[in-house]
Amino acid sequence: MKDKIAIHWFRKDLRLSDNPSINYLASFSEPVLFIFILNEESSNRYIGAAGKVWLHNSLEYLNKQISGNLVFFKGWPLEIFEKLIDRFDVRSVSWNRSYEPNDLESDIIIKKKLRQNVDNVKSFNGSLLWEPSEVLKNDSSPYKVFTPFYKKGCLNRPPPRQPVTKKVKKIFDSFKSNSLESLNLVPKKKWVSNIKNEWKIGEEYAQELMNSFFKYGLKDYKEGRNFPEKKNVSRLSPYIHWGQISPNTLWYNVQNLEKNNDSNENIETFKSELGWREFSYYLLYHFPQIINKNLQSKFDHFVWEENNEYFKLWKTGKTGYPIVDAGMRELWQTGYMHNRVRMIVGSFLVKNLLHHWKKGEEWFWDCLFDADLASNCSGWQWVAGTGADAAPYFRIFNPVTQAQKFDPTGNYILKYVPELKNLPLKYLYSPWELPDELCDQLNFKLGINYPIPLVDLKNSREKALNAFSSIKKK
Template structure:
């Protein structure tokens, strides 16, 4: 009887990753179902992800998301154990300390995370324990969405249709009402230095976001109640804040994509719901691409683009990063990104196209900047979308599609409200000139308090010349392919 009691008290380790929530958490659910005490743990393993360790904005979010998760677990009389170091070594140590026979975790598409999973499974197996890898971050198992020939999809629309043909994901799992918890020593979150030191650049992030599961559910419910009906038109107007802004909550798993899918089914329906589901499936498509193409963050999926004659332009890159290109819609987007760690999706396409096409700067440099500054920096989404913009990825934007930022601004920010918000130097300029101030007569600029080259930059590139330079480069690699 004593031996049976001892075995029943061996904890099940719950290894949180990009799934920092209690509801619809397959690994948490399975751990609770064992009937054993549950030991929740999060491991900060910067070395494992190499160049793709979380950037500054994401680390700010991670700190607050872990704090929120810790508070939620305390409500169940459990404690989140924080450990920093090599994931495999930490898990092996916890198994040795606690006698755990099972480690439950959510799977990730990131190549470095998959390598850790394999190493952890082997190490734990040698200790007589098992790693249970479960789906917590995507709608479907990436191996379950295959072409009729058995291969991976490389085009979005057939992929999305294959997902829809499955009838949607199963209903989300409930959060546990109680938790039989195990306890171990934990490191202090504040000692991890995830928050910015002086200068404190996170004021805009604090004003814009509420990390954590509660904040995620509040934002989702508000959007579905008040924003979904207007979503088809508002999602392309950056001044309207017409998108869900759920991407960071989804990345950190504070709400599951399955939850959001099913919450949308209860909404008003119509075109808004259809478009939201398609956006969720684009996210799924990017995760699927990364699963099947681990090179996605580093190398073009279309081999011909390896020979692209990119320019080494540190000054142009710095102007783009700082929102000082002299092209208002580009500068507005880049300043929004720096201020709140997020940028409107339509503007992401515009600033991405400007960097890789008008400036002919490698897409990887834009990807790296976004990685450091986005609160929703997600390896699959970031890489997949940058390759799409550059025309070198799966189902990418055609190589000859070069967004004209002036026309894009006039179409999607016709009154210039978005530019005025983020580029206050131009606030007094009338709408017909605000997206191309270099075209405005000098008296008009003077009346608005603008001196080009002084109060606001001259454009770093002539848009027509930049476009022709990009087309010439694309034709060259196309002819040599």
């Protein structure tokens, strides 16, 4: 006789708490088989290198949480389910949806097939506060501007689902799984152990980070979130992306602080940043072309430049602009970059160097622990001015004044660009202005100790304004 089982399919919901699919299976008596399927072929993107490192470590942690009973597969999910159905009496299958376009499409096929053999087949929303298909304007078209989307569209709807955690009655523990290593997720590079240094990967650490951020970092979030040196951002993005903490848990935990707190504007700002994440997924859902194409098609005529040498220097943090270089090195060394700096390095690549936003998007995709199809594509389209509610083409971040304003102590720059440590603060933001006598005194030679700026800010800005204004007329 075949064993009766239920199956929970882990996707980007690598947690046991507030997991709607697990909550659903908790009401059934069959033991639950927990599976993870690495399915790159039919997804929109191969997971980037940093993403794989995060995923590997997350799966290792999750497997420990369920006493080594997580079963790993590689391949097309439907085939794997068919084999499981041959072998077991599968009574229920459920999962939390991934809202990437190819995953949504294949879910329809998988559900239809599974329902021929399995009594209960269900998918849930475990990663978004609001269902993108339900938030529409009065004329039933999708929003394209953040504020009305969030304020009229989301906040006027019934509030998000409250977080709930249930345990399944029994875990199915008699399946001999392939090892996690067989998924071959971790590249054999020294870089891997380095980027992990600053992170503890796993559900429990996401909860810890949330609690400590709400206790210490949230107080000055509205202002402090702009300063990369300050500890006023949560750094929760990789955990949110991989589902180690649900947005609902964050939403309600931060909301609960409202009652006994006088820093409501910080709380509201934090909630609205979660709203920006919703907006990114919303755009991906309604305009899936944003992955590869300009949302505003008039930019399709724009002639981008391609200079491999410049691109390499941007990637490796050797542009000669300290805040840009600090950001790019932060990314390489930690798998993360502060939001303000993402905007600065992005603007520099797209506007001062006139490179296609896709180039930057792909590099971020490979290097970010939080690399997220929705937020990365919409973030880059925002910077380039090609997206919805995007920065206008004439907003070109000046990397010198941005650094003076948002890294006034210079500590962020110096953390990643230590070769500038002897420069007086005044020249830290523009080392090429260091007077000759100071250069001699400090034994500092531009071009030897630190790169000569790749492009002149004024000229490259004018060139970009001219190039972009030709699009404006289209």
